[in-house]
Amino acid sequence: MTKPPPQCVHCGQDWVRRYRRKDCGQVFFMCPECESLWLDEADVHDGTDLYLSEFLLTGDSAADWAAIEPCAGPTP
Structure with a gap:
């Protein structure tokens, strides 16, 4: 069970x-x-100061979402 x-x-x-x-x-x-x-490696139960726009540094929300994809794997 996942x-x-x-x-x-x-x-x-x-x-x-x-x-x-x-x-x-x-x-x-x-x-x-x-x-x-x-x-x-970060604990998702703790806060974070990082956001998608800062992580990718594109400055464009549509470009940010085009640059990523959901992937399978363990739940955090």
């Missing part, structure tokens, strides 16, 4: 999910609602 993803500690509006960068394959966890982001 455990459910944890609820985002920042917004509480969605669940933290696993994603991958399309350009380099780096895996990370992110809340799709508020775009709070945790690198793979």
Whole structure:
């Protein structure tokens, strides 16, 4: 039985999910609602100061979402 993803500690509006960068394959966890982001080794139950726009440095929300994809793997 797989455990459910944890609820985002920042917004509480969605669940933290696993994603991958399309350009380099780096895996990370992110809340799709508020775009709070945790690198793979970080504890998603703790707060984070990192957000998708800062992580990718594109300055464009549409480009950010085009640069990532959901990926299978263990729930944080």
